[in-house]
Amino acid sequence: MSDAETPETPEESTEGTEDTGGAPEPPPENTADRLAQWQKAGGVVAPVVTAVLAFLVGGLVVLGTGSNPIEAYRGIWNGTGLEWFFQVGSYEVGLPFSDTKVWFPWDPSSRAAENLQQTLILTATLILTGLAVAFAFRCGLFNIGGQGQYFVGAYFAIWIGSSFAGMNSFLHIVFAIVAAALAGALWAGIAGILKATVGAHEVITTIMLNWIAYFTGLYLFGQGGPLQNKEQVFSPTSNEVLEDARLPVFWGDPLLQGLHVGLFIALGALVAFWVIVNRTTLGYQVRAVGFNPDAARYGGISVARNYFLAMAISGVFAGLAGAIDMLGWRFSIGFSDIQSGTIGFVGIAVALLGRNTALGVGLSALVFGSLINGTATRNIPPDVFDIPEQAGNLSLTIQALVLLFIGADILILYLWRRTGQVLGVGGRGGLVGKAEPEP
Template sequence: MSARRPIPRWADIALLPAINLILAFLVSGLVVLLVGENPFHAIQVIIYGAFGYGDGFGYTLYYATNFIFTGLAVAVAAHAGLFNIGGDGQAYVAGLGAIVVALALDQTHWLLAMPLAIIAAGAVGGFWAFIPGYLQAKRGSHVVITTIMFNFIAAALMVYMVNRVLKPATTMAPESATIAVPGRVPQLRQFFSFFGYSPVNLSIVIAIAALIGVYFLVWRTKFGYAMRVLGANPTASRYAGISNSKMIMITMTISGALAGMVAINEVMGVQNRLVLDFVAGAGFVGIAVALMGRNHPIGILLASLLFGALYQGGQELQFVIPGITREMIVVIQALVILFTGAMEGLFRPTLERAFMLYTPEHKTEAVAVSTAKTES
């Protein structure tokens, strides 16, 4: 190890992620160059597609809504030291809760249907995560294994439920009956014509409320304190009289309920019915979002917007530049995850050294050290 100093906080939370992001885009640019397209044009298309006009921005926000929910689900569990990678399955199964309430109440008013659907979707999603939580707390089966297994169970269960239970006899497609207009979650375009035909809806308000709620839960309540003690040091939590098994079960339930909110956005806000695979991998993106957002609501908000933009910009890119296929977009997204998540610490040492050299008060010392090195 050579001479280093801790980098300032602003560099830690802003500069370092920015550098990582730029690097991810540079490497992505090389990939784009390799397939014979102009990377500058590509990035222009992505940015314009994601933020440049109302429809595009609306789509970015719509994707981000899902990612906020799944990102929070992963983050809440992570604070208690649990790695919930079953967000996908939890969100999927939660669709059952949402659709049952929505279909039952779709002749009343969305103001009645939505809160009840939130409770129902949260309960079902929460239950789907509670089982792995229970198995870990009482039987010692690791949630990483069980949650991913529950994703598969969820997929099979939903195929059965949609085809055998929810599908009206009159349709051929594997989907539930359509929710009548009064029970649908209002679209933002009904209030702001700016959003064009994009599907962003009032669920985004729920997402923002969830961000604030999670902040309060984790940092302002006794429960959140206990959760963080458990996550940081399970022996200390036992010492502190915290019931680790109870905490694991409750935390997993909260995590699953958050993932379940995806169903509100998709089922009641966008599709207006329950379709197969409506989660479309949002649960897994949530892992990357939480990783990049460092399990903090603000970070999760920013990371969700980034991934929402990548999703929407990517769609646009594939549309505008046919040479760049859907798979290429996945490669770019993977690179972003790689550089901002997995290799987050790559530039830390360099940055620490750079800050030592270029902050004036340390410069002379640093120079002295490096000269001493060359002399020996």
């Protein structure tokens, strides 16, 4: 352990004479060390810096196209509906399942409230697709297949939601959701089994499964497909989810795409994620395998079994995302929806920015949900951009920048560890926490 840059002595205040081997934490001597300490300090600083940088550079891009970035961001901010929280006044709100009205500090039916409902609809889905990526990450797996698992969940939700007319509404919804979750689990589980048995890399297999789900959807709901809506032949789409199978809207007008109870499913999933990871033997095994599969195997943990379980549970989250989208506000899935679907991929960014923790995923889902909704063309005043589509492009630009900066962030830490190893500082293990993707 003796080496050039680590003082070998700090053991003494805390440890005895029998110490040996890896050096304990050296006092921060340079920027990289300090950065690493931020990282340890709850890992809050880095994601925030990442997001802020992405928005700053995004602003420069806007400036480059000749528009005013401040106007653009103001437009986006207004579009998110988040200003609703700052518009405090005296209003009334109806309690659910009754006619009682009570006082409420925010206006439940303002324009901002409508925007916020849309943002939260997206946030709910993104929480789930984010968790689908984050859970696999905790087991050391990179689940790129969130999109495919979302599709499969969505197909089952649509199929069950549009069939079984006359079923009890509650049972119908539960049936559709459970089936979608299981379908997602099975879909992701295929990649898990392949990883566990023959070692096929999950990145490759989940991407392949994405395409299988994609083309299966195009076949099912496409022209002449078995599940195509027979009344709307010329723009191929699925049958509509029956009224009874739709998720109740608890805020806003059900006819104008109000906020459905899927948000609570997503929040429940966040809690479940935290509990599973931190409080169950399953979570212990998943984390052990994710950090160090050799040590897990040595400890008697079946690595293969956990690869499968982690993928399957990831698939549950993605399948749920598909279900709440279909049963909550889309009600049908069209040929073009499948072709343009990306919400599963945004989940990767959500998980990365959220550092694969429950709270982090929740917050970063809100960031991305706001961003996507805020940049929707209808929310941007026409005078901000010459071409309205630029807003959506700005949204994509910022998403890409977030990913890029997360990558850069990891790269910086990785390089630091590498240099540290040359100097004997870093110790074993490449990245800070195996939960990060390989750069």
